[in-house]
Each structure stands twice: as structure tokens, then as C-alpha cells.
Amino acid sequence: MFFNLQLLLVITAVLGTDGYYHYVIAECLSSSSALTDVVLIATFYFNKDPVLRFNSTVGEYVGFTELGVKNAEIWNKGPEVQQARAQLEGYCKNNLRIDYSAVLDKAVKPKVQLKSELQSDGSRPALLMCSAYDFYPPVIKISWLRDGQKVTSAVTSTEEMPEGDWFYQIHSQLDYIPKSGERISCVVEHASFQQPMVYDWDPTLPESERNKVAIGASGLVLGIILSAAGFIYYKRKSSRPY
Numbered sequence: 378m379f380f381n382l383q384l385l386l387v388i389t390a391v392l393g394t395d396g397y398y399h400y401v402i403a404e405c406l407s408s409s410s411a412l413t414d415v416v417l418i419a420t421f422y423f424n425k426d427p428v429l430r431f432n433s434t435v436g437e438y439v440g441f442t443e444l445g446v447k448n449a450e451i452w453n454k455g456p457e458v459q460q461a462r463a464q465l466e467g468y469c470k471n472n473l474r475i476d477y478s479a480v481l482d483k484a485v486k487p488k489v490q491l492k493s494e495l496q497s498d499g500s501r502p503a504l505l506m507c508s509a510y511d512f513y514p515p516v517i518k519i520s521w522l523r524d525g526q527k528v529t530s531a532v533t534s535t536e537e538m539p540e541g542d543w544f545y546q547i548h549s550q551l552d553y554i555p556k557s558g559e560r561i562s563c564v565v566e567h568a569s570f571q572q573p574m575v576y577d578w579d580p581t582l583p584e585s586e587r588n589k590v591a592i593g594a595s596g597l598v599l600g601i602i603l604s605a606a607g608f609i610y611y612k613r614k615s616s617r618p619y
């Protein structure tokens with residue numbers, strides 16, 4: 378008897394497992410705030426294997442394993458299936474209504490920046506970058522216009538990139554050989570805008586560059602005036618009779 382108990386303890390220790398893991402993942406799927414196509418998918422897992430699932434489109438539990446099939450049979454005859462059906466309204470639609478009004482239907486305008494990355498030297502194309510920052514939702518469209526015509530080639534875009542705080546950014550690059558007098562614009566379409574926003578490229582120098590040119594030009598003019606004054610003074614003085 379004593380010996381048997383010892384053996385039992387040894388066997389238990391050897392066969393001891395790390396435990397079991399059972400969990401349920403409930404998903405509410407919807408394509409719009411109208412909530413006309415909401416689907417509830419509740420999947421039951423045992424040690425990572427899906428055992429059975431309630432799919433509100435099907436309206437019943439469906440088992441995947443022997444255990445799952447048995448459970449589904451029982452639950453589909455009992456109150457469980459009615460409760461699961463009621464969760465489409467009570468759990469999914471109620472929460473989705475809150476999610477849409479609090480977050481998903483909100484739109485935050487992108488901050489758009491259009492700048493020159495590389496100037497053309499005649500042979501090499503110029504490079505313009507149109508960047509949109511801090512917008513939500515991530516769905517956005519950036520395109521380019523050249524004298525009102527949509528540019529189809531020489532455009533490279535990144536994906537919408539998460540900034541980690543619910544906001545997104547995207548960058549689109551245009552390679553082009555500049556022509557004088559042409560108008561280049563970046564067009565941004567986003568849920569936060571009533572209509573597509575057009576940002577025209579201003580090829581004149583940015584303000585800091587303009588200031589440098591202005592300071593240089595003033596210095597040049599001042600120098601010319603001073604040297605002219607000096608020259609006139611010298612001429613007058615040297616031609617004065619003694």
C-alpha cells in the first residue's frame with residue numbers, strides 16, 4: 378500500500394504537464410458605421426487549436442474536433458445558441474456604435490508639405506516630395522498634376538505609415554524635368570476634406586534663401602555706390618586747379 382502510493386507520486390511527477398490553455402476570441406466585423414453587415418465570429422481554442430466556432434452568419438455553433446462537434450451539438454440545442462445570437466446586437470453592434478462615434482468616424486486633416494528634394498541640373502530630373510503628416514483615418518490618396526494633367530509615371534509613394542499615436546503619414550515623390558512656366562501640384566484626397574485639396578509647387582526660392590540673396594544684393598549695391606562716390610571724389614579733387 379505504502380509502496381503503491383510512492384509509485385503513484387512518481388508517475389504523477391513524470392507525467393505532469395505544463396497545464397492547459399483554453400480561450401475564446403470574439404471578433405465583430407463591420408465595413409461601415411451603418412452597421413448593416415456586422416458579423417460576430419466567436420472561436421473557442423484549446424491549446425491553440427480551434428475547437429469550435431459561432432459564426433453569426435451561420436447562426437449556429439460548428440465544431441472542428443471531436444470535443445468541439447459534441448459541444449456544438451449540445452449548445453445548438455440549449456440556451457447557449459440563443460445567447461450567442463443575441464450577442465450580435467448586445468455585444469457587437471453596441472460596441473461598434475461607440476467605436477465609430479468615438480474614433481472610427483472621426484477624421485483629422487493631414488498637414489501637407491511640398492518641397493524640393495533635388496534640383497534639376499538640366500540632365501538629371503528634379504525631385505519633388507509631397508508629404509502628409511498626422512492624419513486619421515489612414516485611407517488617403519496622393520496624386521500629382523502637371524499643368525492640370527494627371528501625372529501617371531515617375532511617381533513613387535510609400536504606404537500609409539503609422540506614427541504610433543493613431544495618426545499616419547505618407548510620402549509621394551515626383552521625378553520630372555522642369556519646363557519653364559509649368560504648374561506642378563500635389564493633390565491630396567482624404568475623408569477630412571470636403572473635396573480634393575490641391576497644393577501648388579512654388580518654384581521660387583524659400584524665404585531663407587531669398588533673404589540670403591537680398592542681403593548679398595544689398596551689399597553689392599552699397600559697394601558700387603561707395604566706390605562710385607570715391608571715384609567721383611577722386612576725379613573732382615584731381616581735376617581741381619591749384
Ligand SMILES: *[C@@H]1O[C@H](CO)[C@@H](O)[C@H](O)[C@H]1NC(C)=O
Nearest residue numbers: 416418430432433434435436
Ligand atoms: C461565416 O459564415 C459565412 C457564411 O457561411 C462565411 O462566408 C464566412 O467566411 C464565415 N466566416 C468565418 C470567419 O468563418
